[in-house]
Amino acid sequence: MSTATSTQHASAHGHEAxxxxxxxxxxxxxxxxxxxVIGIQYGLTSLVFLLFGxxxxxxxxxxxxxxxxxxxxxxxxxxxxxxxxxxxGIMSADLYNSFGAMHxxxxxxxxxxxxxxxAFGNYVTPLQIGAPDMAFPRLNMASYHLxxxxxxxxxxxxxxxxxxxxxxxxxxxxxxxxxxxxxPFNGQTLWLIGMVLLISSSLLGAVNxxxxxxQLRTKGMSWMRLPFFVWAQFVxxxxxxxxxxxxxxxxxxxxxxxxxxxxxFLPTGLVVGGETLPVSGGGSPLLWQHLFWFLGHPExxxxxxxxxxxxxxxxxxNTRKPLWGYKSMVYSVMSIGFxxxxxxxxxxxxTGMGTKVSTFFQTTTMMIxxxxxxxxxxxxxxxxxxxxxxxxxxLFAVSFLPMFGIGGLTGLPLGFxxxxxxxxxxxxxIGHFHYVVAPGxxxxxxxxxxxxxxxxxxxRMNEVLGQxxxxxxxxxxxxxxxxxxxxGIRGMSRRMADGGTTYFGADDIAIHLNxxxxxxxLLLAVAQIPFIINLFLSIKSGRKVEGDNPWGATTxxxxxxxxxxHGNFAxxxxxxxxxxxxxxxxxxxDFIPQDRKP
Amino acid sequence: xxxxxxxxxxxxxxxxxxxVGIWLFLAxxxxxxxxxxxxxxxxxxxxPLGDWPAMRLGWPHGLLNIPIGTFNTAVLxxxxxxxxxxxxxxxxGKLAAFRRYMVVxxxxxxxxxxxxxxxxxxxxxxxxxxxxxxxxxxxxxxxNGKHPGFWSLSDIWNLDRLNKEKVATVEFVxxxxxxxxxxxxxxxxxxxxxxxxxxxxxxxxxAFIPRNHPFFAIYFTITALHGLHVLGGALVMGYFAFPGSxxxxxxxxxxxxRIEVVGLFWHFVDLVWIFLFPVVYLL
Numbered sequence: 001m002s003t004a005t006s007t008q009h010a011s012a013h014g015h016e017a018x019x020x021x022x023x024x025x026x027x028x029x030x031x032x033x034x035x036x037v038i039g040i041q042y043g044l045t046s047l048v049f050l051l052f053g054x055x056x057x058x059x060x061x062x063x064x065x066x067x068x069x070x071x072x073x074x075x076x077x078x079x080x081x082x083x084x085x086x087x088x089g090i091m092s093a094d095l096y097n098s099f100g101a102m103h104x105x106x107x108x109x110x111x112x113x114x115x116x117x118x119a120f121g122n123y124v125t126p127l128q129i130g131a132p133d134m135a136f137p138r139l140n141m142a143s144y145h146l147x148x149x150x151x152x153x154x155x156x157x158x159x160x161x162x163x164x165x166x167x168x169x170x171x172x173x174x175x176x177x178x179x180x181x182x183x184p185f186n187g188q189t190l191w192l193i194g195m196v197l198l199i200s201s202s203l204l205g206a207v208n209x210x211x212x213x214x215q216l217r218t219k220g221m222s223w224m225r226l227p228f229f230v231w232a233q234f235v236x237x238x239x240x241x242x243x244x245x246x247x248x249x250x251x252x253x254x255x256x257x258x259x260x261x262x263x264x265f266l267p268t269g270l271v272v273g274g275e276t277l278p279v280s281g282g283g284s285p286l287l288w289q290h291l292f293w294f295l296g297h298p299e300x301x302x303x304x305x306x307x308x309x310x311x312x313x314x315x316x317x318n319t320r321k322p323l324w325g326y327k328s329m330v331y332s333v334m335s336i337g338f339x340x341x342x343x344x345x346x347x348x349x350x351t352g353m354g355t356k357v358s359t360f361f362q363t364t365t366m367m368i369x370x371x372x373x374x375x376x377x378x379x380x381x382x383x384x385x386x387x388x389x390x391x392x393x394x395l396f397a398v399s400f401l402p403m404f405g406i407g408g409l410t411g412l413p414l415g416f417x418x419x420x421x422x423x424x425x426x427x428x429x430i431g432h433f434h435y436v437v438a439p440g441x442x443x444x445x446x447x448x449x450x451x452x453x454x455x456x457x458x459x460r461m462n463e464v465l466g467q468x469x470x471x472x473x474x475x476x477x478x479x480x481x482x483x484x485x486x487x488g489i490r491g492m493s494r495r496m497a498d499g500g501t502t503y504f505g506a507d508d509i510a511i512h513l514n515x516x517x518x519x520x521x522l523l524l525a526v527a528q529i530p531f532i533i534n535l536f537l538s539i540k541s542g543r544k545v546e547g548d549n550p551w552g553a554t555t556x557x558x559x560x561x562x563x564x565x566h567g568n569f570a571x572x573x574x575x576x577x578x579x580x581x582x583x584x585x586x587x588x589x590d591f592i593p594q595d596r597k598p
Numbered sequence: 599x600x601x602x603x604x605x606x607x608x609x610x611x612x613x614x615x616x617x618v619g620i621w622l623f624l625a626x627x628x629x630x631x632x633x634x635x636x637x638x639x640x641x642x643x644x645x646p647l648g649d650w651p652a653m654r655l656g657w658p659h660g661l662l663n664i665p666i667g668t669f670n671t672a673v674l675x676x677x678x679x680x681x682x683x684x685x686x687x688x689x690x691g692k693l694a695a696f697r698r699y700m701v702v703x704x705x706x707x708x709x710x711x712x713x714x715x716x717x718x719x720x721x722x723x724x725x726x727x728x729x730x731x732x733x734x735x736x737x738x739x740x741x742n743g744k745h746p747g748f749w750s751l752s753d754i755w756n757l758d759r760l761n762k763e764k765v766a767t768v769e770f771v772x773x774x775x776x777x778x779x780x781x782x783x784x785x786x787x788x789x790x791x792x793x794x795x796x797x798x799x800x801x802x803x804x805a806f807i808p809r810n811h812p813f814f815a816i817y818f819t820i821t822a823l824h825g826l827h828v829l830g831g832a833l834v835m836g837y838f839a840f841p842g843s844x845x846x847x848x849x850x851x852x853x854x855x856r857i858e859v860v861g862l863f864w865h866f867v868d869l870v871w872i873f874l875f876p877v878v879y880l881l
Binding site for chain 2 (some may be wrong): 203215248
């Protein structure tokens with residue numbers, strides 16, 4: 001084994017570097033095969049998309065606060081760019097719908113997944129397992145470029161005749177097909193082609209990640225010595241690998257419906273605008289929903305698991321304690337992986353698929369909450385008795401716990417089909433999943449950015465700006481999403497372009513909350529300004545880190561030079577111990593790195 | 599910097615990187631085709647009872663040409679064997695034999711695609727005709743005396759287009775009527791009847807193409823996606839058989855591994871067809 005494993009790494013790298021020319025700009029930053037550069041490419045691109053998706057939502061919120069009046073701040077801009085759809089600065093209902101659809105799509109597929117899986121997974125995973133790079137570096141590059149062009153296509157779809165996709169991020173058929181029937185190259189078509197590119201990118205990424213974790217673990221890095229972050233990425237990889245292809249199939253079928261006028265998802269005798277649609281019929285709208293949610297539910301865990309992984313790393317590091325129940329966390333994350341494939345139809349209780357089927361999915365849904373709760377509990381108990389350092393990454397990581405807790409627990413009434421009949425498609429649902437992904441996942445990702453920034457750049461991010469960013473975001477997030485539970489319980493439906501003013505079910509209290517939510521959303525926008533300033537200023541003028549391991553961490557990502565060179569490690573690391581040996585009694589320091597000889 | 603285990607197996611997993619990668623990729627492919635097969639099942643199960651074409655949206659039986667499908671199945675299975683032989687030749691260090699077997703594999707691949715495109719053309723030129731009087735025919739169409747050319751998609755007509763281009767009558771050569779149901783053709787009435795229906799009397803007319811019927815929709819989608827896989831596999835194998843075989847001189851072991859990986863993909867493509875053939879041709 002020793003002869004087989006010692007053929008690589010930095011000694012060879014240093015030798016090579018003398019003979020090779022320094023790569024040019026394009027090779028180094030655009031067509032790079034280095035996992036760290038690709039990780040940063042993913043990171044920056046997805047942060048831009050996150051900001052863009054956030055601004056779409058801000059426009060919608062500003063419209064909801066004053067239905068029928070011009071959108072504040074962005075009104076003129078919208079009219080200039082989009083013309084007819086935003087006449088006089090007022091969003092048409094169509095435009096509102098398309099912003100809603102694209103907000104969801106961009107946040108999920110172009111923002112959070114690429115940041116959580118593409119950026120952190122790429123940058124950190126090979127470092128933490130002690131690998132010189134990903135197993136397939138060129139495939140890695142291809143996967144970033146597919147993602148990038150998929151994103152460009154999505155953005156371009158705003159400018160095609162008829163506007164961008166406007167049938168929700170779920171693109172339910174037949175609505176998605178009939179919305180622009182007779183105009184083959186519409187926004188929905190571009191959405192589908194964009195999705196096929198994004199899915200292909202994720203598939204290549206998933207193959208690469210899983211292979212890397214299986215094959216390139218360094219000597220001594222056994223499965224139970226993997227940092228929890230790597231476990232989370234490993235399971236996420238499997239979810240992407242196996243859940244995305246059915247959506248790709250669904251996308252191909254819907255493309256056929258849109259372009260070749262097949263009837264995969266169009267029922268017999270469908271009447272649109274008083275006329276029977278000129279298609280054969282014989283298809284099934286329910287089929288789309290099954291195929292979509294077969295991805296859609298594992299996708300939720302694709303969003304949350306990497307964030308959990310980051311939070312686990314940050315918490316172990318800043319409590320100076322081993323994670324409590326590391327093994328049960330690992331088994332839980334595996335159970336989540338398996339169970340997430342058999343819960344999808346809890347999104348479809350109201351489709352009339354039958355009570356027996358509903359009962360099955362209700363049961364599995366309750367089952368999957370168990371491993372999630374185990375992980376959350378383990379992280380909570382990890383805090384117990386630690387001498388906690390409340391730096392910016394830790395603040396984000398700690399607040400992840402209650403925020404994700406709220407998001408998860410409010411999901412239970414949606415998982416029971418009896419209460420779901422009432423809550424379905426209301427603002428309650430929006431409140432629930434935003435608690436999971438916004439103050440949940442995105443806080444986890446912020447923690448990761450603040451935590452690994454010193455490794456990526458050799459400088460720390462500013463602590464004061466970081467704290468401002470955190471506290472304002474925490475307040476803003478809660479003021480935005482908590483009132484949505486009230487709105488939903490009071491019967492306010494989602495997807496109302498006028499904020500529910502003409503909707504008989506919504507009462508005054510629910511509608512009045514729209515204004516306060518909008519103001520809080522503006523606060524949330526302001527809260528991101530210190531982060532953006534911090535991110536760019538710190539690259540050049542942040543405080544330089546002292547040594548390669550500024551946080552006193554145990555995992556291998558901190559055993560590399562800072563920033564890590566091409567090939568990562570100075571010498572091939574050998575692992576002798578578990579991932580979280582903090583505060584070991586009798587040890588000279590309060591942490592023992594994984595590669596320290598016993 | 600060199601990535602470990604690109605050519606040698608990792609001792610504890612017993613696999614080199616690309617082999618892990620291809621198995622994972624094939625797992626995702628199974629989910630892709632699995633979703634499409636599931637869609638087929640769902641569409642078929644919810645189709646109204648009664649056979650197409652008598653029942654407009656009923657499910658057709660024995661519509662596809664079984665002898666041709668059987669031939670194509672044999673072709674693909676043969677190519678699966680030869681791709682293994684090609685890999686085995688490399689293992690024994692015989693580059694010339696490898697190349698011979700690869701050429702046979704490629705011939706099989708393109709033979710399969712050729713036969714498939716002939717089958718596609720049969721469907722593009724075959725029509726379903728329903729008259730307002732209730733009579734139903736399948737057969738071949740000639741508009742303005744013009745018969746459709748091979749893969750000439752602009753020759754495909756439907757009722758809308760006939761009306762739009764103000765065609766008054768068409769010539770329709772009806773197929774012999776089938777015995778009750780199933781693939782058996784009636785021995786007795788083996789004659790083709792030529793009809794000259796007025797367009798005004800036609801209730802429905804369309805070729806055997808995806809928009810006409812969910813069966814054609816799913817049949818064309820799955821087989822076309824499978825065909826793309828055949829084409830992709832053939833291109834990669836063509837590359838390795840000729841320009842890519844340079845690598846044999848420098849890194850024979852890694853080159854052999856690449857052939858094994860592409861072979862695994864090829865077996866998968868073959869396997870999809872082995873499921874596809876009974877499902878769309880026989881059942």
